[in-house]
Amino acid sequence: MRTYIITGASKGIGHATAVQLSREGHKVVGLARSKPSDPSPFVEFVTVDLSDQSARAEAFEDLASRYAVDGILNNVGLVNPAPLDEITLEDFDAVIDLNLRVAIQLTQAVLPGMKERKWGRIVSTSSLVTAGVPFRTSYAAAKTGLLSFTRSWALELAPFGITVNAVSPGPVATELFNTNNPPGSESRQRYIDNIPLKRTGTPEELAAANCFFLGESSSFVTGQNLYVDGGSSTGQAPI
Secondary structure, X not given: OOEEEEEOOOOHHHHHHHHHHHHOOOEEEEEEOOOOOOOOOOOEEEEOOOOOHHHHHHHHHHHHHHOOOOEEEEOOOOOOOEOHHHOOHHHHHHHHHHHHHXXXXXXXXXXXXXXXXXXXXXXXXXXXXXHOOOOEHHHHHHHHHHHHHHHHHHHHHHHHOEEEEEEEEOOEOOHHXXXXXXXXXXXXXHHHHOOOOOOOEOHHHHHXXXXXXXXXXXXXXXXXXXXXXXXXXXXXXXX
16 A cells, blocks of 8 residues: 555546545545545545645645655646737746646655655656647646656656656546536537547546556656547657
8 A cells, every 4th residue: 555645636637546546545645725526535635725835835744744655646737828929927937836846846845755765656747738739838838847857857766766757638528628618519629629539538547547657567667758648649749
């Protein structure tokens, strides 16, 4: 049995990953701004605004002091879509903060324990947008940054038995996606038309990839990015 921390765990991919890990017999601690409608996968859920640097630092430090954390999923994110000429530096900074600085802070909090135990799993949720998508300047920069973290940390932490990997989703039928792109809508069909498998993914399909990287059987895989996107990245230049 292992212990994992997931940010952005109240719904979507984060919650689905918590469900699968729990079913496998692991302990899962979740963090998000809102409480999950289904808290059953968690041994503890911390309601915290992860955009608040002080609040999240306090939460991470507290959890690291009370749990022997074996793995983390850096999953929380913010998009702030906008055309280039309408991006504000404030919005850009908010996206960088929630996607990148949160990942650094959480990783730093749990890293001493992982190094001491000579075992650890760090997984980050990147995105297909790293291959190029209009109106996603801030989000693409942040998610590409997570891929750079993944490669750098993988090399740095390999001597300690800690693996670092990323999963890059394509369009996934989360609650937010379904709200913005309801079944049968024109916008949803545009997404599907660009997916070779001609459907959106499910949170559970992304959770399966996350759980592989978080588990025992991925011990010889590190520094990798796995596109789980129905083939959408095929033919595009991966980063």
